[in-house]
Amino acid sequence: MNSPNMVIVYVSDVARTVDFYRQIFDLEPTAFPSPGFAAFTLAGGTELALWSGHDGALEGDPVRTSEVVLCLTGGPEAIETQHRDWKALGVTVLEEPHDAVFGRTSVIADPDGNRIRLAPVD
Template sequence: MFKPNSIIIYVKNVDISTDFYTKLFAQEPIETYPGFAVFLLKDEFVLGLQQADEITPKAPKHYGGFELSLSDVTKDEVDKIYSEWRKLNLKIELEPQMLDFGYTFVANDPDGHRLRVCATDTSNFA
């Protein structure tokens, strides 16, 4: 059975991205190597940062196109995280607002990967 235990995102500069995620997560990476860093997220799930021009096989010229999402928070926690991320000068793509699926906002990391925080409304899910 395939149950992923990590996600690796390609970045332009692993040092800049490592510094960014260290501040964002308020924790140091659990491992670093030349061109690569690993953060422990939740329940043994890890986030890897890979220098895009050092990956084998070579990464496509365009990378990204996904979101890291935090959706097990309350509306008040969404606002608190938004305030904290504004203080860290994250680029905000979507200001906090109610959408069909819940109260949410979206920011970007240095490579344009989306970071979504959402108090998901599961009342209509069956």
């Protein structure tokens, strides 16, 4: 069976967003960065790609219907600690830590408004 192995996030400035994801995930891009594309290899070999080559993808006020999620072990304390660490970097906070049906969570945004959620490991 074929399995998806890449998620693409549309961004306006790949270099700026690479720096952002480097800081929050402590990862280096693995695919050759170019002015319009870079990728980070995640757990299991899936790639998180940043792409600015899709004309018009960010025009107007695009609806954000997906999220990049970092699931953490360590309970609510781990979510709170990671949120504080990210907030200290000056990120845009969309949702302060709160309890949801699946546990403690919070949401920040990358420079283009793409959502990044902290959540507990199930």
